Amino acid sequence: MFSYLIRRLISAVVLLLIVSAVTFGIFFLLPKLAGQTTDQLAQQYIGKAPTPADIAAVKKNLGLDKPVFEQYWDFLKGIFAGVDYKFGPEAAKCHVPCFGYSFKTHIEVWPEIQNRLPVTLSLAAGAAVLWVVSGVATGVLSALRPGSFFDRMAMTVALAGVSLPMFFTGALALALFTYQWPVFERSDYVPLLQDPFLWARTLVLPWVTLAFLYSALYARLTRAGMLETLSEDYIRTARAKGLRERTVVVRHGLRAALTPIITVFGMDLGLLLGGALITEQVFSLKGVGAFAVEAINANDLPNILGVTLLAAFFIVICNLVVDVLYAAVDPRVRLS
Amino acid sequence: MTDSSEDRAGAQATPAATEAPGKAPRGAAFLDVRDLKVHFPTDDGLVKSVDGLTFSLEKGRTLGIVGESGSGKSVTSLAVMGLHRASRRQRSKVAMSGEIWLDGKELVAADPDEVRRLRGREMAMIFQDPLSALHPFYSVGNQIVEAYRVHHDVDRKTARRRAIEMLDRVGIPQPDKRVDDHPHQFSGGMRQRAMIAMALVNNPELLIADEPTTALDVTVQAQILDLIRDLQKEFGSAVIIITHDLGVVAELADDLLVMYGGRCVERGPAEKVFSAPRHPYTWGLLGSMPRIDRDQTDRLIPVKGSPPSLINVPSGCAFNPRCPYADLPEDNLTRTVRPELRESGGGHFSACHLPQEERERIWTEEIAPRL
Numbered sequence: 001m002f003s004y005l006i007r008r009l010i011s012a013v014v015l016l017l018i019v020s021a022v023t024f025g026i027f028f029l030l031p032k033l034a035g036q037t038t039d040q041l042a043q044q045y046i047g048k049a050p051t052p053a054d055i056a057a058v059k060k061n062l063g064l065d066k067p068v069f070e071q072y073w074d075f076l077k078g079i080f081a082g083v084d085y086k087f088g089p090e091a092a093k094c095h096v097p098c099f100g101y102s103f104k105t106h107i108e109v110w111p112e113i114q115n116r117l118p119v120t121l122s123l124a125a126g127a128a129v130l131w132v133v134s135g136v137a138t139g140v141l142s143a144l145r146p147g148s149f150f151d152r153m154a155m156t157v158a159l160a161g162v163s164l165p166m167f168f169t170g171a172l173a174l175a176l177f178t179y180q181w182p183v184f185e186r187s188d189y190v191p192l193l194q195d196p197f198l199w200a201r202t203l204v205l206p207w208v209t210l211a212f213l214y215s216a217l218y219a220r221l222t223r224a225g226m227l228e229t230l231s232e233d234y235i236r237t238a239r240a241k242g243l244r245e246r247t248v249v250v251r252h253g254l255r256a257a258l259t260p261i262i263t264v265f266g267m268d269l270g271l272l273l274g275g276a277l278i279t280e281q282v283f284s285l286k287g288v289g290a291f292a293v294e295a296i297n298a299n300d301l302p303n304i305l306g307v308t309l310l311a312a313f314f315i316v317i318c319n320l321v322v323d324v325l326y327a328a329v330d331p332r333v334r335l336s
Numbered sequence: 337m338t339d340s341s342e343d344r345a346g347a348q349a350t351p352a353a354t355e356a357p358g359k360a361p362r363g364a365a366f367l368d369v370r371d372l373k374v375h376f377p378t379d380d381g382l383v384k385s386v387d388g389l390t391f392s393l394e395k396g397r398t399l400g401i402v403g404e405s406g407s408g409k410s411v412t413s414l415a416v417m418g419l420h421r422a423s424r425r426q427r428s429k430v431a432m433s434g435e436i437w438l439d440g441k442e443l444v445a446a447d448p449d450e451v452r453r454l455r456g457r458e459m460a461m462i463f464q465d466p467l468s469a470l471h472p473f474y475s476v477g478n479q480i481v482e483a484y485r486v487h488h489d490v491d492r493k494t495a496r497r498r499a500i501e502m503l504d505r506v507g508i509p510q511p512d513k514r515v516d517d518h519p520h521q522f523s524g525g526m527r528q529r530a531m532i533a534m535a536l537v538n539n540p541e542l543l544i545a546d547e548p549t550t551a552l553d554v555t556v557q558a559q560i561l562d563l564i565r566d567l568q569k570e571f572g573s574a575v576i577i578i579t580h581d582l583g584v585v586a587e588l589a590d591d592l593l594v595m596y597g598g599r600c601v602e603r604g605p606a607e608k609v610f611s612a613p614r615h616p617y618t619w620g621l622l623g624s625m626p627r628i629d630r631d632q633t634d635r636l637i638p639v640k641g642s643p644p645s646l647i648n649v650p651s652g653c654a655f656n657p658r659c660p661y662a663d664l665p666e667d668n669l670t671r672t673v674r675p676e677l678r679e680s681g682g683g684h685f686s687a688c689h690l691p692q693e694e695r696e697r698i699w700t701e702e703i704a705p706r707l
Contacts, residue, residue: 233468239419241483241534242456252471330473331518 004327004334012320019312024072027305038064044103044301061085075100099306104298109306112291119189119287123279124272126203127210132265135215139222140254146227154219161216170209170282177205189285206283210276214268218261225257232256259330266322267315274311365392365437366574367416367542372434372444374408374415381647385411387598388434393591395541398568398575400585400606402621403595406643409578412595413544416576417461418443418451439541457487460535464547466527470519476503477515480534487538502533506563525556529563536567543568544576549584561587582625586610594618597644597654600677604684614686614695616659619703637706653689661698665689 031041042058043050050058059065062085063074074083078098085092094100099109138158142151177183184205190198229235230253238252239245275289288307295303327333374386386408393399401409414420416438421430436443438459443451463469471479480499481492488495496515503511506529519527528548535543545564549557565588568575577588585592585606592610593603594617602615613619620639641658644650652671656662662670669689677685680692688695 233463233465234471236419237463237469237531237534238471240417240455240461242452242454242486243482244452255473256471331475332472332520 001327001334005324008320008323012316015316016313019316020076020309021072023305023308023312024075025068027301028071029068032068044299045101099309100302102295102303103300109302112303113288113306113310116286116288116291118191119285120273120275120280120289122189122192122199122203123206123210123276123285123287124269126200126207127214128265128269128272130207130211131213131215131218134211135218136222136254136258136261138215138219139224140226140249142219142223143226143230144249146223151223155223158216158219161212162220164213166209166213166278167282169212170206170279173205173209174282186284206276206279206285209282210272210279217264221261221264222257225260226253229253229256255329259326262325262329263322266318266325270315270318271311273314273318275307366395366439367393367576368435368437369412369416370435370437372412372415372436373432374411374420375431377429377431378647383646384598384649385646386415387649389595389598389600391593391600391603393542393574393576395574396568396572397590398565398577398588399591399593400589401576401578401593401595402580402582402585404580404639404643406646407595408598408646409595410546413461413546413576413578416443416542417455417459417544418448419455419461453487456483456540457538458540459542459544460538460540461544461546462528462531462535462548465551466524466531467519467551469531470527472519475516475518476522476530477517480515480530480537483534484537498537499533502537503530506530506533506536506567507559508533524552525559528552528556528560532560532563532567536571539571540573542574542576544578546578547580548577550579550581557584558587564588582621594621597649598646599654600685600687601655602684602686603677604686605682608682608684612684612696612699614680614684614692614699615655615688616661616690616695617655618686619699620658622707623703653687661690664694 028041032038038059039055042055042062042064045058045062046054063071066074077083078094078100080096081098082096083094083098083100085094092101094108095110097110099113101108102112105112138154142148142154145151178186184201187198187202189202192199226249230249234256235248235252238248243252273288275287275292277289277293279285280287280289281293288310291303292307292311294300295307369392370390372386372389373384376383376385389408389412391399401412403409411420415432416436420432432444434444438454441454443454470476474482477496477499480502481495484490484495484498485492490498500511500515503515508514508526508529514522514526519530522530528551532548543564548564549560552560561584564575564577567573575588577585579585589606591603592606594601594609594615596617602609602613602618609618610622613622617639620637623637624639626636639658640660644654644657650657650671652669652673653659653662653675656670659670673689675687675689677687678692679685686695690698
């Protein structure tokens, strides 16, 4: 188990390095290949009407005149060690982890993301709990009585959940529960530690709508998995031991049916932690997703790069956790 | 073995009617199955997997149930265990009638939860493929511990000691280490040994082995059969061994029950059924069995045709479409009237319209010399 963990950890680090190199390449190498000059790049940092002297200074300060590989190396170094920029008379310190400065606001990228992270984390975590619990429970109940009224109802609702886009269900939820019947008033995000009740109240609608979208898929996955495992021989063995039906279903059936769900869950959660773009837009939440949208709209390269790397980081970490969980659940995995 | 007041075609099971006069009402033998019927309604029609089966078994004895796939032998054993409802979906649909008496308790009409409490404790079962029958995610020891603790209020440590003891008893080397292994780390034979350890952990009085050696290497098969025999002697339990392999029952069984199309066509003491079989289907089974003492140039004689559909069982004798002697009885009897089980002496029963003497003659003159 321990060597398995080490192997997984190393491959996760390698993967992150590759992702960062590719992302960096996309943002700094591709434009260059397409004909963008370093002057134009430097100009974006300065804003309107720069003098040639300004451009030359920025190029030198940001190292834009260096080869791309060296810039990438500096970028990596900045993440782990921070960077000292010398802008004219003032020295600017970009703190660890340094993803550079925004083109537009000249604020460090990381603290900006850091501010928005709690919103995204709260949104993703709350919704994840909701959709896993509701999806798996629905799936199990459906699988126990396939073809029953409950099963058909649940699967119809699940189909709706999978098919209806967020900007429809989200808007509908807002229209009904915020404007028609103001059960959940519109308010800005309140930190959990400041007021847990307000925190939850602000997030209930986005949680539910987001969970609806995902739990539909989980219900279907769980149902299919349970139907398959419940017909396995080892389920018959479990019954032959004289175990209670509930024990048979949960300890023997669900445990085996859960493994593919863990995989999908890791992916979904990882993606969501990188920012729920549409949900945050619909509910005006200022999370990482909204930050990414702003950055893309403003063509703010350093911000986009930072958000992209963060999203990649979450996906890799979630997959690492999934791999470890998988090995803990299914001992056969550790062999390979 | 019980006597022959059975197999009245189409008769619905009523407890009083199925009992012969003078027999104890609560199941005379340790296991007493009377007029058992298990029918599964499907979209294509009613599948009569078991259709009026009667047999009994005493402690310390082994009953072999043989038949082709689809003859109802596995469903019979699952019905005894109360496991014939494969899923909850079928629970409402499957129709089971008749009586199953286990040690004085009737199981067909019993509360499912009561039957569940007997499962694993008084009756246990081992299955064909031990790899798929063991849960891949739990260690072997864990699964034995679970089987023990369902029926015994003991802590994990005690149960674990018991699991190691059982693994040792079924011949697994270094049981205190292997107890924490997972099924995929065991060889095929060891897995079946572990299954047996799990089945016997509660000292059940009835052990049902459903094709216990079919999925195993030939070299391992004999070991497993020896193990089952030794354990039976030690624990004195009743054993039902279900197989399509006559070699297996020849080795183990005291009594033999031959099933065809959900019914019993012949049953009796094993040596009688082997030395003087009384049913054409049994002849066919014996003829299709490879034997080491037979001349190599002789070809095996397969039973012609395929097993009957359990939805449209042939009228009359279910075996008539495949029976080479179907035309011998007069009045087209084989195709219209279902033959009753009749005793030919010494607890040996068979269901065939041919007169006893005629069958004896065919066996001794035509069949036996060819085997």
